[in-house]
Amino acid sequence: xxxxxxxxxxxxxxxxxxxxxxxxxxxxxxxxxxxxxxxxxxxxxxxxxxxxxxxxxxxxxxxxxxxxxxxxxxxxxxxxxxxxxxxxxxxxxxxxxxxxxxxxxxxxxxxxxxxxxxxxxxxxxxxxxxxxxxxxxxxxxxxxxxxxxxxxxxxxxxxxxxxxxxxxxxxxxxxxxxxxxxxxxxxxxxxxxxxxxxxxxxxxxxxxxxxxxxxxxxxxxxxxxxxxxxxxxxxxxxxxxxxxxxxxxxxxxxxxxxxxxxxxxxxxxxxxxxxxxxxxxxxxxxxxxxxxxxxxxxxxxxxxxxxxxxxxxxxxxxxxxxxxxxxxxxxxxxxxxxxxxxxxxxxxxxxxxxxxxxxxxxxxxxxxxxxxxxxxxxxxxxxxxxxxxxxxxxxxxxxxxxxxxxxxxxxxxxxxxxxxxxxxxxxxxxxxxxxxxxxxxxxxxxxxxxxxxxxxxxxxxxxxxxxxxxxxxxxxxxxxxxxxxxxxxxxxxxxxxxxxxxxxxxxxxxxxxxxxxxxxxxxxxxxxxxxxxxxxxxxxxxxxxxxxxxxxxxxxxxxxxxxxxxxxxxxx
Numbered sequence: 064x065x066x067x068x069x070x071x072x073x074x075x076x077x078x079x080x081x082x083x084x085x086x087x088x089x090x091x092x093x094x095x096x097x098x099x100x101x102x103x104x105x106x107x108x109x110x111x112x113x114x115x116x117x118x119x120x121x122x123x124x125x126x127x128x129x130x131x132x133x134x135x136x137x138x139x140x141x142x143x144x145x146x147x148x149x150x151x152x153x154x155x156x157x158x159x160x161x162x163x164x165x166x167x168x169x170x171x172x173x174x175x176x177x178x179x180x181x182x183x184x185x186x187x188x189x190x191x192x193x194x195x196x197x198x199x200x201x202x203x204x205x206x207x208x209x210x211x212x213x214x215x216x217x218x219x220x221x222x223x224x225x226x227x228x229x230x231x232x233x234x235x236x237x238x239x240x241x242x243x244x245x246x247x248x249x250x251x252x253x254x255x256x257x258x259x260x261x262x263x264x265x266x267x268x269x270x271x272x273x274x275x276x277x278x279x280x281x282x283x284x285x286x287x288x289x290x291x292x293x294x295x296x297x298x299x300x301x302x303x304x305x306x307x308x309x310x311x312x313x314x315x316x317x318x319x320x321x322x323x324x325x326x327x328x329x330x331x332x333x334x335x336x337x338x339x340x341x342x343x344x345x346x347x348x349x350x351x352x353x354x355x356x357x358x359x360x361x362x363x364x365x366x367x368x369x370x371x372x373x374x375x376x377x378x379x380x381x382x383x384x385x386x387x388x389x390x391x392x393x394x395x396x397x398x399x400x401x402x403x404x405x406x407x408x409x410x411x412x413x414x415x416x417x418x419x420x421x422x423x424x425x426x427x428x429x430x431x432x433x434x435x436x437x438x439x440x441x442x443x444x445x446x447x448x449x450x451x452x453x454x455x456x457x458x459x460x461x462x463x464x465x466x467x468x469x470x471x472x473x474x475x476x477x478x479x480x481x482x483x484x485x486x487x488x489x490x491x492x493x494x495x496x497x498x499x500x501x502x503x504x505x506x507x508x509x510x511x512x513x514x515x516x517x518x519x520x521x522x523x524x525x526x527x528x529x530x531x532x533x534x535x536x537x538x539x540x541x542x543x544x545x546x547x548x549x550x551x552x553x554x555x556x557x558x559x560x561x562x563x564x565x566x567x568x569x570x571x572x573x574x575x576x577x578x579x580x581x582x583x584x585x586x587x588x589x590x591x592x593x594x595x596x597x598x599x600x601x602x603x604x605x606x607x608x609x610x611x612x613x614x615x616x617x618x619x620x621x622x623x624x625x626x627x628x629x630x631x632x633x634x635x
Contacts, residue, residue, distance in 0.1 A: 136260055144260035145233055149240040150201055153194070154609070156241040157187045161605020163262030168252060170604065178252070180605070183245070184612055189214055190241050202240035211244075264603060276610065283581070283588035284617035290574070290581035291621060297567070297574035304560065304567035311553065311560035318546065318553035325546035329539040336532035343525035346518065353518035357511035364504035371497035378494040381487035388483035392476035399469035406462035413455055420447055582621065589614065 138144035148159060161169060161180055172178035193207045194200030203211060212219060212227075219227060231239050231247040233256055246256045426432060426440035 135264075138260075141257045141260050142234065145242075145256055148242050148260055149234055152199060152201055153187050153190045153241045154198065156201070156245075157183050158606045158609045159262075159264065160242060160245050160259065161609060162264045162603055163259050163605070164249070164254060165604040165608075168249065168254075169608075180608055180612075184609075186211075186215065186244070187241060202236075202238040202243075204238055208239040208244075211239075264606075280588045280610065280614050280617075283585040284614065287578070287581040287585040287621060288617065290578040294571070294574040294578040297571040301564070301567040301571040304564040308557070308560040308564040311557040315550070315553040315557040318550040322543070322546040322550040325539065325543040329536070329543045332532065332536040332539040336529070336536050339525065339529040339532040343522070343529045346522040346525040350515070350518035350522040353511065353515040357508065357515040360504065360508035360511040364501065364508040367497065367501035367504040371494065371501045374490060374494035374497045378487065378490045381483070381490040385480065385483035385487040388476065388480035392473070392480040395469065395473035395476035399466065399473040402462060402465040402469040406459070406466050409455065409458045409462050413459060416447070416452070416455070420444060423447065585617075585621070589618075 136144040136147045138147055148156060151159065161183060168178050169180045173181070189211055190203060191197050191200065193203055193211055208231075209219070227247075231243045233243050233246065242256075242259070246254055246259060423440045423444035427437050427444055429437065432440075
């Protein structure tokens with residue numbers, strides 16, 4: 064026995080692909096394939112790239128390969144054989160169909176849109192894509208089969224689809240295998256399922272050579288794919304680690320800037336608090352002075368009000384006395400006026416008497432007048448002289464004395480009235496001054512009260528400002544502490560990111576080396592495959608084409624630059 068252990072790619076678990084071959088089950092004598100599988104003998108090699116472990120284990124105890132195969136389908140009849148064929152994987156069904164109808168349909172038909180084997184490759188991949196079992200699947204249910212038909216441009220109604228599926232479902236299990244679809248699709252080209260299940264495949268030697276080549280190619284391509292994936296992961300990890308390191312450095316720089324900013328803010332808040340405390344103390348002193356001034360102004364206003372009330376009362380008394388003196392003066396003036404009027408009346412009567420006496424005496428002596436008039440005048444004069452005048456004289460004396468007394472009383476009353484008026488005016492002036500003082504005191508009190516309110520408001524505002532400044536300082540201190548903590552954390556994160564970057568760079572370099580080794584192995588496998596394809600073959604052309612197509616597909620996912628470089632080296 065010879066063992067071929069192919070490649071495993073370990074991400075979280077290790078998967079391995081192994082093929083065991085028992086040559087005695089086919090040949091009594093062993094065959095060799097030294098021309099095909101002359102790959103380096105390797106015991107073990109483990110390479111690590113970051114979190115992904117690429118394990119390449121190829122154990123070739125010799126350069127000989129012996130592959131066992133079954134050349135025909137088991138079954139008592141064609142239907143049983145058909146079921147066996149339907150049970151194979153999609154890839155195995157496709158290869159069986161290609162081998163069976165290679166010369167009839169596919170040989171030289173690469174440019175034929177209907178017969179090109181590329182169609183089978185595409186359809187097989189579609190079946191694998193639609194089947195939940197993927198490569199291990201073998202047939203689709205009705206719904207997935209309908210989706211397949213739609214994808215290849217054969218959209219059918221539900222009824223037509225069911226009719227078509229019934230026509231395709233050869234083994235009547237309500238499912239469609241790739242083989243059943245191919246038989247139905249190529250039935251107009253002479254394909255019959257009874258012939259297909261009995262069609263010859265490879266001869267033993269060709270099949271053994273092809274399967275050995277398949278194993279070698281698979282080993283190399285899977286190793287290269289695993290190395291490529293690991294290298295890509297390593298490069299991605301390196302890129303991410305570099306970006307993370309840059310980001311961590313930027314965050315560290317920002318955190319240090321924030322720390323400096325927080326310290327500056329804290330110092331500023333401490334300064335603002337000190338100013339607020341000083342202002343609050345000054346405002347408190349101002350408030351105390353203002354309230355003291357307001358209290359003094361209130362006392363002054365109350366004192367001025369009381370003084371004003373006293374003076375107002377004294378003013379009323381003085382004005383009453385002045386009124387009384389004025390009345391007395393008026394009465395004295397009236398009495399003096401009446402006494403004078405009475406005296407003037409007596410004097411007027413006396414004057415009239417004297418004037419009449421003088422006129423009669425003149426007329427008596429006036430010779431120009433007639434005797435009668437003279438005698439009359441004489442007679443009247445005698446009569447006047449004979450009348451008594453004592454009452455008139457007494458009245459004159461009495462009235463003259465009364466006039467003097469009344470005049471004296473009038474002057475006294477005038478003096479008293481003047482004195483009372485002056486006293487009343489003086490008291491009124493004092494009352495007015497007291498009123499003005501009271502108003503001034505009230506205004507001073509109101510101003511002091513207003514100043515006290517302003518001072519109180521200023522003090523309260525200063526207290527609030529001090530409180531806010533204190534809270535701001537506490538917040539700034541907390542922010543500074545958090546900024547310092549963030550800066551230390553950012554510094555540690557940057558150091559960790561730098562370390563991760565170095566590890567990722569080392570892993571990437573290791574993965575690049577593994578990738579070059581795997582690509583070299585794939586190039587060697589390709590050379591062996593070309594050597595196999597260059598040999599004349601009698602059967603198994605479909606399987607050979609499929610092997611070549613798989614290798615071409617695998618090469619699509621290899622880095623072209625490195626592949627070309629290795630191909631150039633191999634050419635030398």
